[in-house]
Amino acid sequence: MALRIGIDVGGTHTDAVILDGENRLVAAVKTPTTPDVTTGIAKSLREVIAAGKIDPSGIEAAMLGTTHCTNAIVERRRLSRIGLLRIGKPATTAIKPYRAFPEDLKKALGDIWFIVGGGHEYDGREITPLDEDEVRRAGEEMKRLHVEAVAVCSVFSPVCPDHEVRAAEILRETLDPDTPITLSHEIGSIGLLERENASALNAALIRVAETAVKAFREAMRDAGVEEAELYLTQNDGTLMNVEYALKYPIRTVASGPTNSIRGAAYLTGTRNGIVVDIGGTTTLVGALTDGFPRESAVAVEIGGVRTNFRMPDLIAISCGGGTIVKEGEGGVELGPESLGYRLVEEGMAWGGKTLTTTDVALAAGYAEINDPRCNPERLRGLDPKLIQKAVEKIVSTVEEAIDRMKTSPEPVPVVLVGGGGIIIPKSQYDKIKGVSQVIRPEHFQYANAIGAAIAEVSGEIDRIFSLEHETRTKALEDAKEMARREAVKAGAREETVKIVHVEEIPLAYLPGNAVRIRVKASGELAL
Template sequence: MKFRLGIDVGGTNTDGVLLDRNMNVVHSLKTPTTGDVETGIYNTINQLVTNAQADVENIEFAMLGTTQCTNAIVERKNLNKVAIIRIGAPAGTAIKPLAGVPDDLKAILGNYTYMVEGGHEFNGDEISSLNEDKIRLIAEEIKGSVDSIAVTSIFSPVSKSHETQTEEILREVLGDDISVSLSSEVGSMGLLERENATILNASIINVAKKTAEGFEKALNTKGIDAKVFFCQNDGTLMSKDYTLKYPILTVACGPTNSLRGASFLSDNKDAIIVDVGGTTTDIGVLTKGFPRQSSIAVELGGVRTNFRMPDIHSIGLGGGTIIHLEDDDQFKIGPDSVGHRIQEEALVFGGSTLTATDVAVALGKVTLGNPENVNHLNRDLLTAIYQRMTEMVEESIDKIKTSADNMPVALVGGGNVLFPDKLKGAAEVYKPENGGVANAIGSAISQISGEIEKIYAISPENREEILNSAKDLAINETVKAGADSENVEIVDIENVPLAYLPGNATRVKIKAAGDLAI
């Protein structure tokens, strides 16, 4: 029997699952997340293989979803020194690079910011020719001082020639080992947000490398020789090489994996997914089995960006959320959490901290730990706390809906047992079997995807030809990322006329997905 191994590293638990070739769950489990990636992953893999009595030689694919890159940006840890090159002088110099970026992050990235002549108009015409000599001078200046380089050119999603020329010159001077991030491959339209996304991508290259190597080492230690893939935040996979080039795409892959896993487990392709973890509850919407994408610029670590992100609404409520009791029977729910220390700190496990899990156990909603440890608590107060917890989830469901109609709701994640089987705004509430490890299942079942976004001058005469050409580009991107060329299909098409630009300018965004090439 051949297997797929799915791992999802969260802030509280590292979840693991083994699936057979027919996508049946062979075994699943949770282990506490450790300070270093490798140990927690190894513990999960070791227990999975041992408990399932699976032959490691039969594990074909191994998929990892991780929050390491997100945490590095938010916590400002282990980030690269980044040289920032904007191609767009003299037209694009009014607002300097890193405008609006928090000072503490600027200090970590270093003071290596450059403006160079070049860039394009929306229709692909040059604003001015690229100043190649200045690029060479910059390369000499930053040699040995930075870990990676972020290159952004005006309207590079339309024409990326100046960015690719710049990369060629940088590699001539600095060698092929230097990491270069091009904005045309990272972000969307909008110069400043795309530039910020590219800078963040360049800043987490080393974190992604360490994470990838830790995953491979954990697999090798257990004798597993499988094809390795990493989860990205649109619910699909990418190869190791692709991950090391675009680590920013792993941001928010945890909630996305839960959405995809919930869709698979509940057999629902259009539903609201409520993923209850140890620290937060993440609510998202599935459309045709894939997460609904955010249509607005996203802030990450205080930085405004515009790269692809799922539309996720998060609240500070999970199994480990601390309940603060105040005078006169008043209380405050979170947002702080005991996280992965729940088995030491929660009352039902012999600790001294009142958590959301303790409330649910005391009211008989779930059986866990030692219920006698919470018998002394005021039942009326607990009922009021539980009611407010439920209302917080119901309000979040209401916020993420785009119509007043009730929708199916799937409750997944380790804390899904905390909430009732009926919720306001839900046509039906699903609590699927193995929902506690929906995130790991989501990583294991994922397909490979590719996406393109360009501005075209579209007229009624050339519309079909241009869209077909764009579809071919998206399919080629998908195959390049590791998909089987025989079964790639287009899963999403957007074409939006841009009224503020002349010449029938239309933004075309196409996404394709397909099964792994075996």
């Protein structure tokens, strides 16, 4: 029997599930997330195999949604010292690279950059030829400064990547052969500075991803599943094989919430609606569009840096299962502090002294927790009025986030998932405004790991096409074919790849007949 393991790392818990060939749940576990992440992943892997009582050799694939890269950016730790090469002199010299980076992040990356002659217009015409001598000198200086990775970004490279590709060839002649090189046209879309920022972060994360993958492979070997194919989840709700993930590690950033959204879609059959994922520390609210997470339409900050890299459209609120509840002058307040995994040590129902949203749910009588250490009797002395106000505050906070995520006044279905989902009472579902129905599916607490296990593999392109020399139909077909190729490169079985999203944006502000085309293709794993 073909089996899959899905693992998703959250801020409080690491969840793991095993699914059979029909995507039926065989086993599921929830373990505390450890500070180094890897230890918690290894523990959840061992425990879910034991819980399923299965032969590890029957596991064909393991899908991992990890926070290694997100944590590295947030903590400014383990990032590589990189060299950044911008191709765009003299047109782009007014704004220097890293200008909008926080100082501590700039320092962590080394603040080593060069601007050389070259670049293209929006329609693919050269602005100036690539100055190969300048590129070579930049490479020699990078080698002298001991950079560990390189990012190359050229003006309008998503339209014509030739200068980036040639610059990389020259740099490989100069630098150590194993120095990773990130090309911006493979990372971001139109918008030089944001694409450059995303490419710099990607280059800085490659060593982090290599370390994480090595550790996870060791954990798989220790658990007896070393023969299984390893995939990482990316932040559009799909998978990528290890080789692809090591080249584009930035695509793992914010993959956890998208795993939950995909899991919610699978568990309920909902194609369009709102997903509310209540974890231990925060609640993340996202939108489902045709079964996939809706992408953010604006530039997104990663670690304090603006990027135009694809990211899910999410709202985060400090209202998780471990969120601390306080009574202030203005009424009941939620967070932003959270006990997180310390809930079972410091929460009132566990004998601690801190009131949390989970304690509120237990005191109100609408939640049950299967933990012998948890005793709701410890909550009997709480003021009933305080509990009622706290319940109302929890519901209104989530209700407001749902309203912000909606794009029309029409009522929408809401899927409630995540281990902290018990903090919203079923008696309140009908009272949430702007919602047609609230669904809390079976296995809701494992939606994130299930989303990782059932995910497909995708490829995406975002290009500007000039329609002066080719037809719109030809441009669309070319874009679709590029997206299909990207999906296959990421690990999809070619005969299963289908186009799942096409977007055309006429660019009236550019001379000539130009159009921006975004296409996403998706297919089944090539196991």
